[in-house]
Amino acid sequence: MLLTLYLIGITAEAMTGALAAGRLKMDLFGVVMIATVTAFGGGSVRDILLGHYPLTWVAHPEYLLLTTLAALITTWIAPFMSRLRYLFLVLDALGLMAFTVIGAKIAIGMGLGAPIAALAGLITGMFGGVIRDLLCNRVPLVFQKELYAVVSLGAAALYLVLLHFMVPDWLAVPITVLSGFTVRLLALRFEWHLPRFEYNVPGD
Numbered sequence: 001m002l003l004t005l006y007l008i009g010i011t012a013e014a015m016t017g018a019l020a021a022g023r024l025k026m027d028l029f030g031v032v033m034i035a036t037v038t039a040f041g042g043g044s045v046r047d048i049l050l051g052h053y054p055l056t057w058v059a060h061p062e063y064l065l066l067t068t069l070a071a072l073i074t075t076w077i078a079p080f081m082s083r084l085r086y087l088f089l090v091l092d093a094l095g096l097m098a099f100t101v102i103g104a105k106i107a108i109g110m111g112l113g114a115p116i117a118a119l120a121g122l123i124t125g126m127f128g129g130v131i132r133d134l135l136c137n138r139v140p141l142v143f144q145k146e147l148y149a150v151v152s153l154g155a156a157a158l159y160l161v162l163l164h165f166m167v168p169d170w171l172a173v174p175i176t177v178l179s180g181f182t183v184r185l186l187a188l189r190f191e192w193h194l195p196r197f198e199y200n201v202p203g204d
Contacts (some may be wrong), residue, residue: 009095
């Protein structure tokens, strides 16, 4: 289940990265690079911080082929992407949950504590998008749009709580994915977000 969701997630993330590159009129190399960073950035940052090697895309180079194809296909179907916006939001939400649970599971498998496992899930879920936006010279969307990082962190916490209370992993995973996926879609539907801080320098 998680592998399927993971593949869906990296494909969707690669396509969003390709679109971001297209908005800046990058060449095909730039499109593929931004797409790849978006898809694997979170997992790579997690693995480097935790000392978990090899990195996913090193262990499975075929995943690079998948994200490259997704990026190139996006350049062909870009004129129709606006019609598929909601589909991509759904796929992105599924991918977020898969990334989050996988990140938490890797930390747990390394014998790390619950706080680090929760952060590993969060980093896996959100940092690909953060790196994408930084490379595209814009404020990361996860810091200013509907609940995203908070949903990831909440899902990681739920997964860890379920394991703490001896819920078997085969049940804890779908409960976590379904719960986080539902909250993420509700956040999109009702535009839920954290309180925003706005500071205006006097005289500006």
